[in-house]
Amino acid sequence: MKMLGHTLRRASLQIFTALAPFGWMAVPAIADEPAKAEWPCVYRKVPILSAATIWDGPAITDTSSWRKDEAIRKLSQYLVSRRVKEDEAEAAIKKYAASIPADTRDAKLTELFAAVLTRTNEDRKVVMSGIERFHKRQLERAKEIEKEGIALPPPSDDAGQTDDSQNPAGEISKLSGKEEQYKWEVRTFQEKQANIPIACEIPQLIDERAGALARAIRAEMKS
Amino acid sequence: MPRISQAWPAVAAALLASCYATSASAYTAYVTNEKDNSLSVIDTDKLEVIKTVKIGQRPRGIVMSNDGKWIIVCTSDDNDVKVYDAKTLEFVKTLPSGPDPELLTLHPDGKRLYIANEDDNLVTVVDIETSKVLTEIPVGVEPEGMGMSPDGKVLVNTSETTNMAHFIDTQNHKTFDNVLVDSRPRVAMFNSAQTQLWVSSEVGGTVAVINPADRKIITKINFEIPGVEKEAIQPVGIRITQDGKFAFIALGPANRVAVVDTSTFKVLKYILVGQRVWQMYFTPDGKLLFTTNGASNDVSVIDVASQKAIKSIKVGRYPWGVVVSPN
Numbered sequence: 001m002k003m004l005g006h007t008l009r010r011a012s013l014q015i016f017t018a019l020a021p022f023g024w025m026a027v028p029a030i031a032d033e034p035a036k037a038e039w040p041c042v043y044r045k046v047p048i049l050s051a052a053t054i055w056d057g058p059a060i061t062d063t064s065s066w067r068k069d070e071a072i073r074k075l076s077q078y079l080v081s082r083r084v085k086e087d088e089a090e091a092a093i094k095k096y097a098a099s100i101p102a103d104t105r106d107a108k109l110t111e112l113f114a115a116v117l118t119r120t121n122e123d124r125k126v127v128m129s130g131i132e133r134f135h136k137r138q139l140e141r142a143k144e145i146e147k148e149g150i151a152l153p154p155p156s157d158d159a160g161q162t163d164d165s166q167n168p169a170g171e172i173s174k175l176s177g178k179e180e181q182y183k184w185e186v187r188t189f190q191e192k193q194a195n196i197p198i199a200c201e202i203p204q205l206i207d208e209r210a211g212a213l214a215r216a217i218r219a220e221m222k223s
Numbered sequence: 224m225p226r227i228s229q230a231w232p233a234v235a236a237a238l239l240a241s242c243y244a245t246s247a248s249a250y251t252a253y254v255t256n257e258k259d260n261s262l263s264v265i266d267t268d269k270l271e272v273i274k275t276v277k278i279g280q281r282p283r284g285i286v287m288s289n290d291g292k293w294i295i296v297c298t299s300d301d302n303d304v305k306v307y308d309a310k311t312l313e314f315v316k317t318l319p320s321g322p323d324p325e326l327l328t329l330h331p332d333g334k335r336l337y338i339a340n341e342d343d344n345l346v347t348v349v350d351i352e353t354s355k356v357l358t359e360i361p362v363g364v365e366p367e368g369m370g371m372s373p374d375g376k377v378l379v380n381t382s383e384t385t386n387m388a389h390f391i392d393t394q395n396h397k398t399f400d401n402v403l404v405d406s407r408p409r410v411a412m413f414n415s416a417q418t419q420l421w422v423s424s425e426v427g428g429t430v431a432v433i434n435p436a437d438r439k440i441i442t443k444i445n446f447e448i449p450g451v452e453k454e455a456i457q458p459v460g461i462r463i464t465q466d467g468k469f470a471f472i473a474l475g476p477a478n479r480v481a482v483v484d485t486s487t488f489k490v491l492k493y494i495l496v497g498q499r500v501w502q503m504y505f506t507p508d509g510k511l512l513f514t515t516n517g518a519s520n521d522v523s524v525i526d527v528a529s530q531k532a533i534k535s536i537k538v539g540r541y542p543w544g545v546v547v548s549p550n
Binding site: 044046050051052053054055056204207208211212215 | 448449450451452454455476477478493495497498518519520535
């Protein structure tokens with residue numbers, strides 16, 4: 001029982017250690033950067049992917065007219081879907097470019113990029129706020145688990161004098177149940193925590209795809 | 224490319240191949256993929272990956288032995304440097320390094336390898352033939368960039384935290400001067416005439432050009448890209464053309480490579496490449512420049528004459544360093 005108590009306290013410490021890089025333990029140091037505490041990924045949060053970071057074509061001034069063009073609306077939805085392989089997306093871009101008369105091709109492809117960029121940013125927003133919500137829940141959960149850990153009875157200092165047989169049977173099982181529950185809560189917490197770096201990769205994958213689509217669209221343009 | 228050659232008659236494909244052959248001789252580019260623990264091998268003629276092999280943990284800095292026989296890689300999480308046969312890609316041996324080696328440079332004598340050890344503020348000097356540590360040079364906090372003068376007399380090491388370029392005499396391995404530069408200096412690069420030393424500052428967002436003779440800063444270059452926030456402009460990799468006329472600067476998450484005129488220090492062009500562009504390397508004929516793009520998992524190929532990105536080649540995850548064979 002004493003061993004278990006120690007193990008659980010160690011686990012509790014691990015929670016804090018795990019959270020430290022995410023800014024919770026380091027609150028005073030980052031007080032002037034509140035956004036960091038809400039964003040658990042190692043890279044800096046870039047809320048919006050701007051056209052200029054992936055595009056060197058004509059300026060993107062109109063971000064809504066593409067919604068009136070059914071072909072672009074459908075194609076852009078297909079392109080940003082991460083289920084569609086990159087080479088299939090590229091082939092679809094080539095096919096679309098070939099279907100547009102040369103005199104309007106660049107304008108239409110620019111519009112297609114505006115559509116891809118808008119949809120990408122919509123996707124990123126959903127994913128990023130999901131990561132932040134998840135992280136916030138984990139922070140709250142960590143605080144609760146820590147409180148529970150502190151409330152657990154301390155291990156006896158002298159193991160030789162601990163004699164479970166002297167305690168009423170009901171008390172032993174009650175204590176054991178609490179520690180058991182605590183152990184499971186810690187484990188569940190840690191498993192969830194391990195998902196954060198995986199989730200953090202999703203915005204990067206979205207950006208990577210947007211960059212590849214931008215390159216493929218630019219490759220079909222003359223200007 | 225393969226699809227086109229399959230569709231075309233054999234004659235056309237042969238013609239196409241000969242066109243490519245004139246644009247660049249066939250060299251081999253080696254790219255370390257930090258996250259995949261692998262090495263992507265690119266044929267610079269076909270501009271495609273011809274092989275991917277697993278190497279040590281967290282491969283980053285990469286150089287080639289002067290005779291082109293070996294590729295030498297910092298395997299940071301193994302806390303050592305590994306040597307591979309450039310042709311067969313077979314593991315040859317491990318070289319000792321301090322912990323967490325990141326960047327390295329080889330002396331023109333082909334023997335002395337200088338390795339930056341980020342964790343213990345040292346530059347370790349190793350003989351690549353005997354695999355023995357020759358000496359350890361104490362430098363600033365978090366040593367990073369390693370620039371060797373073409374005559375081999377001076378090594379410049381940058382330290383990320385001290386924000387300095389340390390000038391080290393390679394005869395006695397003593398630091399003889401320090402130059403303060405902007406925040407988080409990353410890469411130090413001499414021009415071939417040895418009249419300029421370029422140092423990139425990742426956080427400062429600038430590149431300092433230093434006169435190696437008196438160690439005075441000649442100028443500091445700033446970068447501005449319309450629509451790209453200033454914080455995203457993070458200069459890292461530097462390469463200067465053999466004739467010394469142009470410097471190419473990789474600007475990290477700005478996804479651009481800046482082309483700078485080395486006489487006026489004006490930025491002539493920003494070339495859009497893949498995401499988070501990091502390190503770069505020229506083909507020996509100087510015609511192509513390969514860039515590693517850490518966030519888009521590809522290598523961009525820049526045509527040096529036209530200053531245009533002509534191709535993106537998919538490699539492993541988090542491509543970091545790149546080197547091209549001399550033959």
